[in-house]
Amino acid sequence: MKKFSRQKWILGMLATIMLAGSFSWAASLEEGSRGTKINARILSVRSQIVAKDYFYIQQKLETTSAKRDLKKNILLMSEALRRLQAAVKDPEKQKVVDFMMMSLDELKTTLKKDFNQENGGLVMDYTDAILEGAQSFSAFPGIDNVKDMFTAVALMKFNLIRASKYYIAFRAGYNDPLTVEEAKKAVNAFSTLLAKVQNHNYPSHLANGPVKKLSKYWPASKSFYLGLEKNALPTIVFISTKHMLSAINQLIAFHKKELK
Numbered sequence: 500m501k502k503f504s505r506q507k508w509i510l511g512m513l514a515t516i517m518l519a520g521s522f523s524w525a526a527s528l529e530e531g532s533r534g535t536k537i538n539a540r541i542l543s544v545r546s547q548i549v550a551k552d553y554f555y556i557q558q559k560l561e562t563t564s565a566k567r568d569l570k571k572n573i574l575l576m577s578e579a580l581r582r583l584q585a586a587v588k589d590p591e592k593q594k595v596v597d598f599m600m601m602s603l604d605e606l607k608t609t610l611k612k613d614f615n616q617e618n619g620g621l622v623m624d625y626t627d628a629i630l631e632g633a634q635s636f637s638a639f640p641g642i643d644n645v646k647d648m649f650t651a652v653a654l655m656k657f658n659l660i661r662a663s664k665y666y667i668a669f670r671a672g673y674n675d676p677l678t679v680e681e682a683k684k685a686v687n688a689f690s691t692l693l694a695k696v697q698n699h700n701y702p703s704h705l706a707n708g709p710v711k712k713l714s715k716y717w718p719a720s721k722s723f724y725l726g727l728e729k730n731a732l733p734t735i736v737f738i739s740t741k742h743m744l745s746a747i748n749q750l751i752a753f754h755k756k757e758l759k
Contacts, residue, residue, distance in 0.1 A: 535586050539638035541579040542599070544657050545572040546626040546633070549606070551664035553622050554671045557614040561737045569610075576603060576629070583636070592636075599632040619671060642688050648699055649754035655692040656747045661685035662724045663740045669727045679728060686724045693717055696750065705753060709746035716743050 549572050552565040580603060584596050606625035612618050645651050665682035693713060701710055720739045723732055 535583065535636060536638065538579040538583045538586070539633040539636035540653060540657075542576055542583070542633035543630050543638045544653075544660060545576045545579070546629040547657065547660045547664050548572045549576070549610075550622055550626040551660060551667060553610065554619070554664070554667040555733070555737060557619065558667065558671055558733065560667075560733050564737075564741075573603075573607065573610075595632050595635055599629050602628045602632070616672060619668075619673065623668065623673070642691055645692070645695070647754075648695075649751070649758055651692050651695050652747055652750040652754060655689055655696070656744065656751065658685040658689040658692070659740060659743055659747065662689065663736060666724055666727050666736050667733055670731060670733050674728075682724055682727055686721055690717075690721065701750075701753075705750065709749040712746040713743055716746075 549569055552569040552572070555561050555565040556569065580596065580600055584593070584600070587593050587596050602625045606622065606629070609618055609621045609625065639654050639657060640646075640650065642654070645654060662682050662685040665678050665685065669678050669682070696710060697714060716739055720736070720743065723730060723736050723739070
């Protein structure tokens with residue numbers, strides 16, 4: 500398979516921009532209000548949804564739903580970037596936001612082009628560049644540093660989408676070892692976070708609703724994701740992912756109310 504031609508350039512440029520400032524700025528985040536972190540999380544999650552839906556569309560699978568979601572998530576990313584740009588005052592941090600905006604513009608242009616391996620690779624590149632930029636604003640902590648349930652369920656959503664993205668990208672021909680490795684990382688992270696959710700003392704309507712649904716769907720879904728080199732069940736994966744995302748969104752809404 501032809502390697503993504505601009506991935507090293509894109510991520511290398513982002514790293515250069517970040518290192519041009521203080522090594523501590525991503526951690527200190529004097530503008531790091533809850534709103535800034537929320538917008539960074541929106542960009543992290545939505546960028547991966549866009550890549551996932553793009554490959555479903557190009558494989559002519561679940562196209563109606565995927566096209567609707569892709570359009571919606573591009574708009575959400577644009578709004579989140581505008582809010583982030585308005586909130587960030589530090590010049591070095593602003594350079595990262597500017598780079599993310601350029602990546603989003605390039606992504607929008609590439610999405611309009613006919614699919615081929617080069618353009619599909621660029622979609623992966625640009626969405627991952629936006630993801631890395633968002634992560635530099637501490638969008639999500641490492642899996643071992645998750646302390647609150649709101650972050651846990653938000654990170655569950657992120658990793659479920661990542662697993663689904665790499666599954667369909669593999670089906671679209673991006674079957675290099677990195678694709679398999681990243682899918683497995685996302686699956687393992689999701690399993691760890693699901694155990695945290697299962698052990699949490701939820702009200703009965705949530706324990707018997709979304710938590711039970713996640714516990715029911717995950718064993719089979721996990722085997723699909725981990726077996727991406729052997730099986731070809733993209734429609735089943737799409738539908739099961741959709742059901743699990745619905746359950747996770749209910750938990751996110753619950754924990755969001757707790758934060759107010």
